[in-house]
Each structure stands twice: as C-alpha cells, then as structure tokens.
Amino acid sequence: MIDRNTPVLSRDDPDAPPLVGNIKVTQQDWLNIARDVLVHDGVGELKILSLAEKLSVSRSSFYWYFENRSELLDALLTEWETRNSQSIIRHCELPADTIVDAACNFFRCFVDESLFDSRLDFAVREWARRDMSVRDRIDQADARRLAAITAMYARHGFAPDAADARARVLYFMQLGYHALDVRETMETRMARLPQFLECFTGVVPTDEVIVEFSKFAMAQEAAA
Incomplete structure (x- = not known):
C-alpha cells in the first residue's frame, strides 16, 4: 500500500x-x-x-x-468543489469599484472554462439525484456560492433582502443558461451584456466596462 x-x-x-x-x-x-x-x-x-x-x-x-472506488468518488467531489465553488467565491470577493464591475467578475467564471466547468457541475447534480450524501454537498456548495454573491451585493450598498434576491436571480439565471445548453455565439451574448448588467445590478454600465469585458470574453472564445 x-x-x-x-x-x-x-x-x-x-x-x-x-x-x-x-x-x-x-x-x-x-x-x-x-x-x-x-x-x-x-x-x-x-x-x-x-x-x-x-x-x-x-x-x-x-x-x-x-x-477504493469510494475514495476516487470523494476525490472527484473535492476537485469539483475546489474548481467550481472556490472560483465563484474568489471572484465575488475580488475588489470592484462598482456593483457592475463586481458582476463582471462573477461572469468571468462562466466565460473562462478553466474557472468553472459547467458540464462537471451538472454531472454532479445528476449524480445527486441518486445519492443523498452528494445532494447534501450540492446544497452546501450552492449555499456557499449564494452567500458569496449576496455579500458581493451587500458590499455595494444593497439592503439584505435586495442583496439576497438579486444574488438568487443572478446565480440561478446563470445555472439555467448552462442547463438549457443555450447555443449562441459570444458576439451575440456580448450584444446583450449592457442590458444583462443593468437588469442584474440596477445600474447602467459604462461603455468602458462593456468594452473591457467583451474583449476578455471574445479572447476566451478565440482561445477555446
């Protein structure tokens, strides 16, 4: 051994x-x-x-x-938690001048596949349908992610109830985007970015923010 x-x-x-x-x-x-x-x-x-x-x-x-096999399965879950949950939490905690900048930090996780593996996330969620211990880990991960997003909104002046609601809208929308396997180009997604950011933050984003994030997103697509 x-x-x-x-x-x-x-x-x-x-x-x-x-x-x-x-x-x-x-x-x-x-x-x-x-x-x-x-x-x-x-x-x-x-x-x-x-x-x-x-x-x-x-x-x-x-x-x-x-x-044994159980140890392998546990290692897979640990890798999933480290890669996906920690990326979201870390990006929500990054310094940001405005809530729009903070939301862009959150979205970076879902544009850069090295930060968040959406296929792995939903494979683990499918696994959780058959294993309550995995269901518990999913619930704990979702709670940690939501807490980080809620705290992100709170740092930018949102009241507790508003921060909680907006965090859920932002997070569940993003998961749904991947669950539905939406097929569209990055160019199409970036065309909607100003409206998305205003919906999620209540603030009209500046042209500078849109240009900076769009460049990042297009670069990720080109490198894929």
Whole structure:
C-alpha cells in the first residue's frame, strides 16, 4: 500500500521528476479519466476495471493512489468543489469599484472554462439525484456560492433582502443558461451584456466596462 505521505508524481507539475519504472499513469490521470466518464456517461459507469482499460494499465495501478472506488468518488467531489465553488467565491470577493464591475467578475467564471466547468457541475447534480450524501454537498456548495454573491451585493450598498434576491436571480439565471445548453455565439451574448448588467445590478454600465469585458470574453472564445 502506498505511503500517503509520499508525494504523488504528476505530469502537471513541471518540476516533478519524469515517470519511471512501472509508474505509467499519475493520480491526476485517474481523476481526469474518471471526470470524463462522469461527465459523459454518469457515475454508474465509473468502474475501476473500465477506467484501467481506458488508461491501458492494470487494475492494480488504481490502488497505488486510491484505497477504493469510494475514495476516487470523494476525490472527484473535492476537485469539483475546489474548481467550481472556490472560483465563484474568489471572484465575488475580488475588489470592484462598482456593483457592475463586481458582476463582471462573477461572469468571468462562466466565460473562462478553466474557472468553472459547467458540464462537471451538472454531472454532479445528476449524480445527486441518486445519492443523498452528494445532494447534501450540492446544497452546501450552492449555499456557499449564494452567500458569496449576496455579500458581493451587500458590499455595494444593497439592503439584505435586495442583496439576497438579486444574488438568487443572478446565480440561478446563470445555472439555467448552462442547463438549457443555450447555443449562441459570444458576439451575440456580448450584444446583450449592457442590458444583462443593468437588469442584474440596477445600474447602467459604462461603455468602458462593456468594452473591457467583451474583449476578455471574445479572447476566451478565440482561445477555446
């Protein structure tokens, strides 16, 4: 059994030594393939043997990094929480001169796929329909995200009831946008940005804010 205090080799770490001997895949490789299966096929298809076959390694390789399947599933949930929830919370806490600037910080999470993985978020929500422990983690994550958005509005002078309501409108709208798998170009989305920001903040955004965020969003689309 692996010593849990031993650092795990990772191809994602440029300073890590190369993989040698019979170490053919890293822990992150297992997590990456497991995440892909979860997103495309659902949690029911997360089976150690089939994952090993996809990685072209023996099943025993799995146990170098994980005690069992449950530990892998927990690692996936931890990765989801760290990537998706923490990104939203962190961006809502960024310094912003106005509530419009703050709302743009929030939207950056949903324009830059490296900050928020919408497919993973809804795969976990689908998983939660069948597992109450996962449902609890979803509820806790939503509560933390909403608290951060509410606090964002409150810092910009909104009364508690207004901050709570606007936070819910903003957050649930954004999740619904992804749940419906809306198909439109970034150019089309940016054409609606002034009206969106005014609806969510009650403030007419300046041209400078619109131009800055639109450049960021278009750059993300071009890099995708």
